[in-house]
Amino acid sequence: MGVDFKKENHVAYITLNRPEAMNSLDPESVDALFNIWTEVKNDDDIRVAVLTGAGEKSFCTGTDMKKTPPPEECMAAIYLRDGQPIVPHMKMWKPIIAAINGYAIGGGLEMALACDLRICSSKAKFGLTEVKVASLAGLNGTQCLPRAIPQAVAMKMLLTGEMIDSQEAHRVGLVSDVVEPDELLNLATKYAERIANNAPLSVKAAKQAIVMGLDMPLENGIAFSHLLWGVLRDTEDRKEGFKAFGEKRPPEYKGK
Numbered sequence: 001m002g003v004d005f006k007k008e009n010h011v012a013y014i015t016l017n018r019p020e021a022m023n024s025l026d027p028e029s030v031d032a033l034f035n036i037w038t039e040v041k042n043d044d045d046i047r048v049a050v051l052t053g054a055g056e057k058s059f060c061t062g063t064d065m066k067k068t069p070p071p072e073e074c075m076a077a078i079y080l081r082d083g084q085p086i087v088p089h090m091k092m093w094k095p096i097i098a099a100i101n102g103y104a105i106g107g108g109l110e111m112a113l114a115c116d117l118r119i120c121s122s123k124a125k126f127g128l129t130e131v132k133v134a135s136l137a138g139l140n141g142t143q144c145l146p147r148a149i150p151q152a153v154a155m156k157m158l159l160t161g162e163m164i165d166s167q168e169a170h171r172v173g174l175v176s177d178v179v180e181p182d183e184l185l186n187l188a189t190k191y192a193e194r195i196a197n198n199a200p201l202s203v204k205a206a207k208q209a210i211v212m213g214l215d216m217p218l219e220n221g222i223a224f225s226h227l228l229w230g231v232l233r234d235t236e237d238r239k240e241g242f243k244a245f246g247e248k249r250p251p252e253y254k255g256k
């Protein structure tokens with residue numbers, strides 16, 4: 001089985017599980033991920049997802065270059081489909097945490113870039129190495145890496161194909177936290193459960209305001225976020241949040 005999936009306390013845990021091939025993405029894993037992201041998006045019981053890799057060596061090294069079959073479809077059919085199967089960020093408003101347990105290379109780093117929080121183990125290494133194998137970081141890497149870290153560092157990584165380690169990733173802001181390998185999943189779970197305890201519609205609105213706002217001039221972004229606040233104003237959860245505060249008890253959110 002290339003990808004494991006489980007659900008606990010409103011959190012979906014997705015584990016790339018081909019450690020013998022550095023959790024690279026063979027066609028079966030790509031299909032499995034497509035189905036899993038669809039389920040994460042549509043299952044109201046899931047409020048947040050954690051994406052990680054099995055073992056301590058690799059998160060994901062991108063395309064399985066030994067198993068990539070000749071294409072069955074023309075490029076236009078793939079290009080004009082609604083989003084790439086392995087990258088969840090198109091209209092996925094539930095937050096996704098990348099718990100990067102080792103190498104995040106090529107499509108592996110591009111998946112991490114499509115996530116909202118990135119935390120890593122001290123053993124992690126990061127690279128968009130596609131130029132070394134005559135390809136391109138063509139999922140989102142050329143666009144998202146220079147938006148995530150300083151441009152000069154992104155250029156160096158994308159043009160040389162060289163990797164950076166966990167300390168450098170932390171220094172440039174590619175990840176928010178670096179922990180020892182055996183602490184990584186605990187930290188991901190802690191963040192995921194904190195997010196899942198918040199009001200689900202507010203969390204989705206916050207992500208939408210941030211992601212869509214980044215592509216807008218500030219004034220439009222502020223207007224958009226004010227509209228989103230208005231959308232949330234009459235939810236049952238907002239009434240519950242305010243009431244629970246007054247009654248000094250934890251709120252019980254329903255996503256309504």
Ligand SMILES: CC(C)(COP(=O)(O)OP(=O)(O)OC[C@H]1O[C@@H](n2cnc3c(N)ncnc32)[C@H](O)[C@@H]1OP(=O)(O)O)[C@@H](O)C(=O)NCCC(=O)NCCSC(=O)/C(=C/c1ccccc1)CC(=O)O
Nearest residue numbers: 020021022024061062063064065066105106107135138139
């Ligand atoms: C990660 C490494 C530096 C680790 O090196 P190390 O020496 O520690 O370990 P290895 O012996 O090399 O690896 C163990 C085992 O795993 C196999 N392995 C590792 N990565 C892959 C892979 N990506 N595909 C297939 N197999 C892989 C390795 O061959 C060993 O197997 P064994 O010999 O034991 O049978 C080092 O492994 C490394 O550099 N890996 C390659 C990383 C890489 O270049 N990734 C980029 C791939 S291209 C890509 O991701 C693309 C994404 C994309 C873009 C646009 C649209 C869709 C997708 C581009 C593309 O697909 O064109």
